[in-house]
Amino acid sequence: MDQQSEAAAGATEGLAPITPVTAGEEPMSAREAARAVARHRRRRPDPAEPSSAGRDEHAAVADGAPAPAPNQELAEEANAAPEDQPSGETQATEPEANLPPIEPPRSWTTEEKERFRSLPRELQAYLSEREQERDRDVRRRQNEAADERKAAQAEREAVARARQHYEAALPVLLQTLQQQQAGEFADIRTLADIEKLAREDFARYARWDAQQKRIAVMSDELRATQQRQALELAQHWAHFAQRQDQLFADKVPDIVDPDKAPKLRESAVNVLKDRGFGDQELAQLWNGQAAISLRDHRLQLLVLDAVKFAGAQRAAKEALTKPVPPVQRPGVAQQKTGDADLQALKQKLERTGSARDAAALVAAQRRSRRA
16 A cells, blocks of 8 residues: 555544434535534543554654644534524624613603613613503594594574574464465354364365364474573573673672671662663663663763773872962962871762762862971
């Protein structure tokens, strides 16, 4: 045996026998063969036999190839991808620290937002998405409800207008039916006429009876409409009176004072009676059972009194804010006016609102300042 044959025999010595591939079995892949060779070479060598590494090196030198580096096969096996994992490099995920923070939902409380910030980012993203979906669903439902309310309101308004038109036309319809009845059956006036008509001309009697029933139905509808309108008017008046009483109490707090209110009411009634209003008319006007126009001369007198009172108050305020220097003639003593007199004049002006009382108050204030 020559040198090359001995080297080849030494290289293959100690290797596991090659198992032939039988029919029906898949052949071993190159990766599996390399792993099998590497496992075999990692076995502890027998001291009595020459090392497999020496034989390998000898065989490689004999073939003219460079000797392999130590543990090269182990490195190749370690670099080989596992069977249960796909080959290729795994892409590194971006660190969470570099991602922008996820803001908690705005509708949450401060405590809930702090708890949200302490959760993992994956859970934060899930909760934020769920809250956004919920908000979108709520807004959609709100918009749908608003559209339904608008449609229902428009329908109610249309029904209300149709009802108003019908109720406004009821008296005219009833009057028309009554006129037709009176014109066609002018000879039917008493119960005897009705009985005679039924015996002698039943067809005409049937028309008369149908007309009478139609008039009765129309009269019932008109009566029911008037009752409903009266009830609605009473309800509206109650709300109006309550609102106006509250507004007047806000402007004039004395009207709710148990000591001052009776005097104010009595003074108001006396002023109205002086202008020509009676007790019964005042009661009806106060309870909303009667109406009054601004054209009423009594109401115009009350407006005129209010205008004079406002002018007197304005003149008094201007006189107080713009004092006139006193003019005194030599040798004429000025009459002194005390605080009690000034207070009395002020009270009188508040009661009457007369321009004469306002002028007297201004003159008294001037005399007081000169003194």
